[in-house]
Amino acid sequence: MTTYFNTTIYSQLLVFQPKAIATEAESDRTLEAVEKLMACKQRTPEQTAILQLLVILVEEFENKHYPIEPASPHAILKHLMEARGIKQSDLIGIIGSKGVVSEVVNEKRAISKEQAKALGEFFYVSPALFI
Incomplete structure (x- = not known):
């Protein structure tokens, strides 16, 4: 079924003048x-x-004025811990010793690939979030 596009109706709808x-x-x-x-x-x-035109204009404005910055692996870890009521002590043995956990959570140490995998399994999320 071919849909007919009426340019006269379209012109009348442009009263909004996007x-x-x-x-x-x-x-x-x-x-x-x-x-x-x-x-x-x-x-x-x-x-x-x-509608499609207006959505494009809105998206362009919002992307320019309200860009979404990707969260860091440490920020994701902190968010998941807070959301699930997890304390640093709960991660001991999962990603390392008490000192290692403290350094990771406090952003003094990067999250290794092994730790990312362990955190992914622990939180039931993709390990890629922590890399």
Whole structure:
């Protein structure tokens, strides 16, 4: 089934006149338009085209103004420990002695590949998170 794309309807939908987003206010207005279009149960091809364009503009703005920095292996370890109520003493014997565990948790020592593997098994996550 071929869907017909009506350029006249598309032009009428461009009342919003999308452009690169430069401010929070513009971002908010664009997000409102995205939400309205997403709420349409039977979205037309023209509405879908506008929605895709607006999403790209929002993503570009957010990536520029709110970049997500990858977490360090040590930050991931600390997060998992906190989230699961794990203390340093719980890692003794899993990744090393009391001193080694302290150095790893306090970022004074890098996490080795063996320790990453052990932490992955202990937390049931990929060891790659700790490398």
